[in-house]
Amino acid sequence: MELPNGIESTQELLDAQAHIMSHTMHFINSMSLKCAVQLRIPDIIHKHRKPMTLSELTDALPINKSKSLCVERLMRVLINSRFFTKLKISEDKEGYWLTPSSHLLLTDKPFSMTSLVIAYGDPIFTDPFHRISEWFETKDPTPFVTIHGKTFWEQAGEDLRLNRFFNESMASDTWLVSSVILKDCRHVFEGLKSMVDVAGGTGTMAKAIADAIPGLKCSVLELPHVVAGLEGTQNLTFIVGDMFESIPQGDAVFMKVIITIVMH
């Protein structure tokens, strides 16, 4: 067998093929994760309170039972990506159990990331990634604009569903991050009198910081559709504006998930 140019051994040939296959199929990991959240597999296993066998899990799932064999395949993908683990129940039985990551996929629990998984797995986010090469040929600022003819933020301003689920998913992420920041980096905010959270979403971070630091007044600069109907408090103010036009004065400026997402 003649090896292609640039490949020196059969092993290198097979490694290169596996490498390409792995990256080509990688989207299956994201979609399997989304499916697990939609089917509430973490909740079902958690509610069972002990490792769950394949047949117990299949019975508990709201699925067409003719698909039960595929549950095993789905769980295999999810175990491989460390969302679940398999534990021995008895000599000849194993059961699925949660990992630290799947504890964050329980609904209605602190730090739940389910809304983020669903939001980022939505076609509104994934479709533009199918069109990146086409976007490179245009002058459009993002692939989202190539598909929808407007920026993501403009679209969210017109589409209530998108606005709601995006804001919710950001708030859930921020809930977790704000807890860690206030636990480990509280000293950064101490002594400040005012702080502006630029593009601060629905104010989850600013509220957490303002509540934790006495004497600190926080404001959130945001687009109108994000803060419509939200009311501030004595130490939290919502300001409608465009961060590319002006940023209100403050002792400190806070930005989370802005530089890479909004600045282009």
Ligand SMILES: C[S@@+](CC[C@H](N)C(=O)[O-])C[C@H]1O[C@@H](n2cnc3c(N)ncnc32)[C@H](O)[C@@H]1O
């Ligand atoms: C990825 S989200 C991050 C939200 C928040 N910082 C968080 O981490 O939860 C980006 C935010 O930027 C806001 N945004 C986008 N363009 C903006 C602009 N020109 N001026 C102010 N806010 C903007 C969006 O409405 C959105 O809430």
